[in-house]
Amino acid sequence: xxIENEKVSASESLRKTRTYGKVRCMNPSxxxxxxxxxxxxxxxxxxxxxxxxxxxVTPELPRIRGPVWEVNRxxxxxxxxxxxxxxxxxxxx
Amino acid sequence: MALDRKIAYIDLSTGKSEIKPIPLxxxxxxxxxxxxxxxxxxxxxxxxxxxxxxENTLIISGGLLTATCASATxxxxxxxxxxxxxxxxxxxxxxxxxxxxAWADFxxxxxxxxxxxxxxxxxxxxxxEIRDAVKLWGKSSTETQxxxxxxxxxxxxxxxVIGQAGENLVxxxxxxxxxxxxxxxxxxxxxxxxxxxxxxxxxxxxxxxIAHPLEALEFNKxxxxxxxxxxxxxxxxxxxxxxxxxxxxSWGGIRTRxxxxxxxxxxxxxxxxxxxxxxxxxxxxxxxxxCFGCQVHCRAQYRIPxxxxxxxxxxxxxxxxxxxxxxxxxxNKAETVLTANYLVNQYGVDNLEIGSIISxxxxxxxxxxxxxxxxxxxxxxxxxxxxxxxxxxxxxxRKGWLGNVLADGGIPASEKIGKHSFDYLIQVKGMNxxxxxxxxxxxxxxxxxxxxxxSDHLRSRPAIDLYHLPESVLRKIYSSPVPYEGPLSSDSxxxxxKPWQVFWQENCYMAVDSIGICKYHTTFLGATxxxxxxxxxxxxxxxxxxLTPKDIWDAAERSNNMERLFNLREGLxxxxxxxxxxxxxxxxxxxxxxxxPDVIGIMIDRKKFDVMVDEFYGHHGWDKEGVPTQATLTRLxxxxxxxxxx
Ligand code: SF4
Ligand SMILES: [Zn+2]
Numbered sequence: 001x002x003i004e005n006e007k008v009s010a011s012e013s014l015r016k017t018r019t020y021g022k023v024r025c026m027n028p029s030x031x032x033x034x035x036x037x038x039x040x041x042x043x044x045x046x047x048x049x050x051x052x053x054x055x056x057v058t059p060e061l062p063r064i065r066g067p068v069w070e071v072n073r074x075x076x077x078x079x080x081x082x083x084x085x086x087x088x089x090x091x092x093x
Numbered sequence: 094m095a096l097d098r099k100i101a102y103i104d105l106s107t108g109k110s111e112i113k114p115i116p117l118x119x120x121x122x123x124x125x126x127x128x129x130x131x132x133x134x135x136x137x138x139x140x141x142x143x144x145x146x147x148e149n150t151l152i153i154s155g156g157l158l159t160a161t162c163a164s165a166t167x168x169x170x171x172x173x174x175x176x177x178x179x180x181x182x183x184x185x186x187x188x189x190x191x192x193x194x195a196w197a198d199f200x201x202x203x204x205x206x207x208x209x210x211x212x213x214x215x216x217x218x219x220x221x222e223i224r225d226a227v228k229l230w231g232k233s234s235t236e237t238q239x240x241x242x243x244x245x246x247x248x249x250x251x252x253x254v255i256g257q258a259g260e261n262l263v264x265x266x267x268x269x270x271x272x273x274x275x276x277x278x279x280x281x282x283x284x285x286x287x288x289x290x291x292x293x294x295x296x297x298x299x300x301x302x303i304a305h306p307l308e309a310l311e312f313n314k315x316x317x318x319x320x321x322x323x324x325x326x327x328x329x330x331x332x333x334x335x336x337x338x339x340x341x342x343s344w345g346g347i348r349t350r351x352x353x354x355x356x357x358x359x360x361x362x363x364x365x366x367x368x369x370x371x372x373x374x375x376x377x378x379x380x381x382x383x384c385f386g387c388q389v390h391c392r393a394q395y396r397i398p399x400x401x402x403x404x405x406x407x408x409x410x411x412x413x414x415x416x417x418x419x420x421x422x423x424x425n426k427a428e429t430v431l432t433a434n435y436l437v438n439q440y441g442v443d444n445l446e447i448g449s450i451i452s453x454x455x456x457x458x459x460x461x462x463x464x465x466x467x468x469x470x471x472x473x474x475x476x477x478x479x480x481x482x483x484x485x486x487x488x489x490x491r492k493g494w495l496g497n498v499l500a501d502g503g504i505p506a507s508e509k510i511g512k513h514s515f516d517y518l519i520q521v522k523g524m525n526x527x528x529x530x531x532x533x534x535x536x537x538x539x540x541x542x543x544x545x546x547x548s549d550h551l552r553s554r555p556a557i558d559l560y561h562l563p564e565s566v567l568r569k570i571y572s573s574p575v576p577y578e579g580p581l582s583s584d585s586x587x588x589x590x591k592p593w594q595v596f597w598q599e600n601c602y603m604a605v606d607s608i609g610i611c612k613y614h615t616t617f618l619g620a621t622x623x624x625x626x627x628x629x630x631x632x633x634x635x636x637x638x639x640l641t642p643k644d645i646w647d648a649a650e651r652s653n654n655m656e657r658l659f660n661l662r663e664g665l666x667x668x669x670x671x672x673x674x675x676x677x678x679x680x681x682x683x684x685x686x687x688x689x690p691d692v693i694g695i696m697i698d699r700k701k702f703d704v705m706v707d708e709f710y711g712h713h714g715w716d717k718e719g720v721p722t723q724a725t726l727t728r729l730x731x732x733x734x735x736x737x738x739x
Contacts (some may be wrong), residue, residue: 009626010569011319011616017566018324018621024561026344027689028533028586031561050689052343055366057328063336065366066343069359072689079693080686 020060025050026067036062049075095161095301095636096120098200100133100739101221103214105288106147106206110221115200119739120638121648122730125200126156127183128607128652130172133203134181135659136735144176144280145262145287147207153253153268153293154201155191156609160301161635162309164317165611167192167385169253169270175279175546176287177264177446177502178523180660180672183546184267184281185606187384188274193251196297204288213241213252213292218299226291230260233439234269241294252294256441258489259286264502265446269438273392273408274384277443279524279546280502304637312634316623321388325618329391331378335365338415341529345688348528349420350475351449351456352519352679355530356687357420362427371398371427374406382408389613397431410434410444416528417448422455422481429478433485440489449525450499450506451484453518462512469493504671515670519677521548522665532685533692534559536591539705543595543674545656551612552602555594557620558585566620571597574625574642586691588701592708601625603649608632651729654713654721658734667706667719674706674719 025032025045036043036054044051051068096117103110115129123129130152138150151173158166169191175182194200198219211226229237234256242250251270259266259282266282267275276282285291303309320326328336341347345356361367369376375395383390397405410418410430418424418433437444457463458473465471471480487496498506504523507515519526524547531538540553557567564583571577571594581590598616601624605615608628616624625642632638632645640648664672680697687693707717714725726732 007626009623010573011621011623011627014566014569014621015319015322017562018322020324026340028344028691029584030689030691048690057331061324061327063328064340064343066339066360066364067689072356073358075690076687076693079690083694 021062023052023054023062023064026052026064042068044071095158095195095303096638098155098195098198100201100203101199101216102203102205103221103223104206105204105208105212105223105290108223112219112221113739115739120157121640121644123652123655124157124604124607124645124648126154126159126168126607126609127170127172127185128603128648128655129201130154130170130183131652131655131659133201133739134172134174135655136737136739137203137205138174140662142174144174144179144182144284147288148205149174149284149287151204151281151284151288151290152201153194153204155195156607158631158635159200159609160192160195162303162306162313163386163631163635164313165320165384165387165389165614166609168606168609168611169194169276170606170609171268171276171281173281173284174663176262176283177280178547178672180522180663180665181546181656182279182281182284183656184276184278185551186268186270186274186276187611188251188270189385190251190253190270190274190295191609192385193297194295196299196301197295198297198299202293204290206288208289211289211291213290213294215245215294217296229291231257233257234441235272235439237292238270241292245294247296250294250296252292254292254441255282255285255290256439256489258440258442259283260291261489261491261500262286263442263489263491263500265443267441267443269441272406273438275438275441275443277445278549280443282441303635305634309631309634312630316627316631317388319621319623319627320614323619323621326389326613329613329618330381330389332365332376333381333391333393333409334412335368335393335410335415338412338420339364342420345685345692346529346533347416347420348519348526348530350423351421351452351517352530352677353456354687355532355685355692357423357425358687360420360425362425363415363419363430368393368395368427372396372431373398373404384611387611391613395431397435398428400428400432402432402435405435407431407435407438409438413445413528414448417444418481421448421452421528423475424478424481425476426478429481433482436482436485440485442489445527446502446525447485447488448528449519450488450503451481453503454484454495454499456517457510457514460517462514463495463510467495467510469495516678519679521674521676522546522672524548530685532680532697533688533695534585535588535697535702535705536585536594538676538680538697538702539591539709540595540598542676543706543709545653545660553595553598554602554617555591555598557616558583558594560619562620570616570620570624574646586695588698588705592705592712595709596712599653600646600649603652604628604645607649607652647729651731654725654729654731655734657715657719657721658731661720665719667717676702
């Protein structure tokens with residue numbers, strides 16, 4: 001028959017790439033892998049400075065619960081101020 | 094055999110029904126579920142028909158693998174011309190309904206006409222009866238299901254029903270089964286209401302002959318392992334889809350205050366982890382329930398903690414309810430979301446659409462476009478949870494001027510309200526957008542703009558790139574079963590290569606909806622979950638049907654073209670803001686103001702977006718207007734449509 005029995009599909013082969021114990025920084029171009037200490041409740045990305053609150057689905061599986069709001073707001077305001085300054089310099093504002 | 098399940102044609106005007114087999118050739122061309130529904134709709138609903146008229150054709154189906162030994166394949170699909178959009182109406186729900194329908198010998202019901210007074214269909218072991226439903230009219234979705242079980246004396250009956258929203262012809266009314274399974278987009282409950290069809294009740298005890306039962310069971314174990322070991326499904330099984338809302342809000346990909354902002358700040362009470370402390374019975378691995386044949390169990394059970402509905406049991410809320418009743422209207426109390434989620438399930442109305450339309454009205458109120466005269470004195474400002482709940486009641490019962498107007502859907506409402514109100518309506522093809530913000534993810538923006546049933550995250554959603562995987566991994570996924578050597582970027586903020594991802598995912602989800610699988614068991618949530626290469630064996634072992642991955646791809650592409658042809662026939666044109674593949678101007682003109690540093694200041698680039706649409710049409714074999722070329726139709730064997738083969 002046309003169905004190949006033992007061939008490993010792309011999705012099956014990619015299972016090897018699953019990692020436990022780590023989360024990814026959620027700042028889109030940063031994406032740094034962060035490895036929180038087991039059971040820890042917070043982590044800061046050393047690259048972009050985003051800080052996150054953590055939740056442990058299982059003792060091996062952390063997930064980002066949400067940002068640390070004050071840090072998030074501060075970083076956002078800095079970026080906005082910088083963008084406004086650039087825009088006023090190149091005349092687009 | 095699983096393949097022997099039939100199509101029933103039921104005319105509610107005459108009370109007659111006819112049962113026909115599904116020829117193998119048609120199976121191979123359209124597989125089943127949504128794919129075959131698209132074919133049936135195109136061939137049975139007359140061009141230009143009134144969505145609320147007797148000639149509109151309502152199709153209810155299960156997928157090819159529904160009720161077999163393949164897990165998580167009990168999705169029910171419903172299709173008709175949409176009263177909300179005037180284009181393709183199509184919706185999909187979980188639960189147990191379609192499996193029961195398959196055991197009763199049917200895979201597709203094609204319902205036309207209109208009953209003189211309320212009726213329900215009673216379908217059991219190959220028999221079809223039309224029964225009186227006058228006593229059921231006015232009942233909520235759950236009450237209706239219990240009343241039918243009571244009347245027929247069988248607690249195992251599964252029913253797909255409408256609540257009061259469908260009876261009142263709210264154009265985004267749901268079809269519901271169980272407590273919260275909702276066929277919730279494009280107003281299929283409204284079509285049922287227009288036909289005086291309160292419910293379809295099914296019960297089946299017929300054998301399903303599996304082609305290779307032992308091997309099918311053995312193979313399914315492998316499938317289950319692949320599904321349940323995925324990190325994303327472990328999280329899903331603990332927190333439900335709500336976890337996706339939390340994750341999206343973290344980086345600023347959510348809509349709030351009717352798209353004015355892209356993150357709900359300090360939303361701690363709405364985070365999935367908080368609900369364990371708030372609702373009396375929710376979250377955690379032991380409070381999750383699921384659909385027939387599923388090992389993930391993604392939905393929470395809860396009791397409303399306080400307020401007028403305190404103590405009432407319900408299920409969910411999903412991502413969408415947190416968007417619709419939390420972030421979008423900017424209401425930060427969990428109780429509001431839990432209450433609203435319960436109400437929309439009972440009324441049987443689309444949580445996404447009603448949350449969006451109320452939030453749109455809130456912005457119009459704050460802008461002075463509507464005033465307390467139109468709201469009958471309701472202070473319809475953002476964050477007013479009481480106003481939100483009151484508007485849900487008013488819309489579903491068409492009470493008051495605004496309730497009645499908003500029940501007609503966004504575009505008709507904007508025509509009645511006037512004064513630039515349309516500019517603030519965040520919709521595509523007349524259907525409101527999911528409560529996420531796609532400005533930082535051009536691939537997702539292309540997906541929602543071009544989806545066949547209006548703004549839609551369930552028809553393509555090229556979201557694997559949000560997982561920040563290496564490009565080589567993306568290429569592995571997106572080059573099968575059709576080789577792809579063009580550009581492909583693993584950067585979710587890029588425009589390059591995204592049209593192929595959208596095209597690929599579109600075919601993938603058409604296949605998923607046709608086989609009848611839950612999307613959480615496919616690439617919807619991650620690269621390591623099954624797709625084209627994994628399905629043929631499950632299909633072969635359960636049904637005996639030999640299909641290659643490419644055969645499934647071709648059937649999906651063919652079915653997507655059927656949906657496109659239907660939309661073109663009913664008036665879709667590329668740049669039309671009401672019926673086209675276009676986005677609201679806010680995507681192009683207003684920058685994101687919140688979220689992660691990279692997201693701040695981002696908008697969709699109009700020129701690049703246009704190039705993406707061109708490229709996307711090109712992958713489909715459509716011309717610059719989005720119309721399939723003759724060569725494409727011939728390649729797919731659609732040059733003779735409409736054929737009325739069935
Ligand atoms: S993952 Fe959730 S929606 Fe899908 S089949 Fe399982 S319980 Fe149903
Ligand atoms: Zn970072």
